[in-house]
Amino acid sequence: MAKLNYNEVLPKRTVILDGDPYVVLSSTISKKDRQKASNAVKLKNLRTGGVIDRTFHQADVLEEADIEKREVKFLYENRGEHFFCEPDNPKERFSFGEDVVGRLSDFVTENSIVQAVVFNDTIMSVLIPIKVELEVTEAMDAVKGNTSSGATKEVTLETGLTLQVPMFINKGDVVAVNTETGEYSERVKKA
Numbered sequence: 001m002a003k004l005n006y007n008e009v010l011p012k013r014t015v016i017l018d019g020d021p022y023v024v025l026s027s028t029i030s031k032k033d034r035q036k037a038s039n040a041v042k043l044k045n046l047r048t049g050g051v052i053d054r055t056f057h058q059a060d061v062l063e064e065a066d067i068e069k070r071e072v073k074f075l076y077e078n079r080g081e082h083f084f085c086e087p088d089n090p091k092e093r094f095s096f097g098e099d100v101v102g103r104l105s106d107f108v109t110e111n112s113i114v115q116a117v118v119f120n121d122t123i124m125s126v127l128i129p130i131k132v133e134l135e136v137t138e139a140m141d142a143v144k145g146n147t148s149s150g151a152t153k154e155v156t157l158e159t160g161l162t163l164q165v166p167m168f169i170n171k172g173d174v175v176a177v178n179t180e181t182g183e184y185s186e187r188v189k190k191a
């Protein structure tokens with residue numbers, strides 16, 4: 001495994017701390033007068049989902065985590081537990097709580113293929129795609145004269161997520177949603 005100096009601990013890199021893999025969310029390298037350079041880093045634990053702040057100095061050397069990604073199938077959600085399986089083997093099931101997968105069931109439909117983060121042959125977490133396409137299952141009709149630019153209405157998507165969208169979106173349309181912001185992105189297909 002590769003060794004990283006304090007100044008190589010940069011966003012999107014994965015490192016091992018206390019035996020767990022972490023992904024670097026942000027880093028700020030600074031050097032103040034008469035002080036040694038340091039790197040203030042925000043890290044996300046890939047096993048627990050927890051976020052921590054750490055400061056690394058010139059003497060610190062970290063081990064880069066060997067992370068791989070693998071496809072898994074999202075089966076269903078029940079009482080906060082999200083169940084998955086290998087795509088070609090439904091008997092090999094495993095689950096994660098909401099603390100690990102976040103808002104996955106808001107954006108991913110049952111029986112969809114998603115990416116899992118694997119460390120030392122153990123699945124640590126599941127990645128939600130940045131953009132997903134979902135069908136609108138409930139939408140009020142636009143009222144004539146109320147379709148001015150910028151006007152929005154609330155719709156319900158096939159996952160149960162409610163969302164503000166432009167007035168021209170109707171039931172049966174497929175819309176793209178940004179999973180990082182939870183906001184409407186564009187209409188992909190008209191009903």
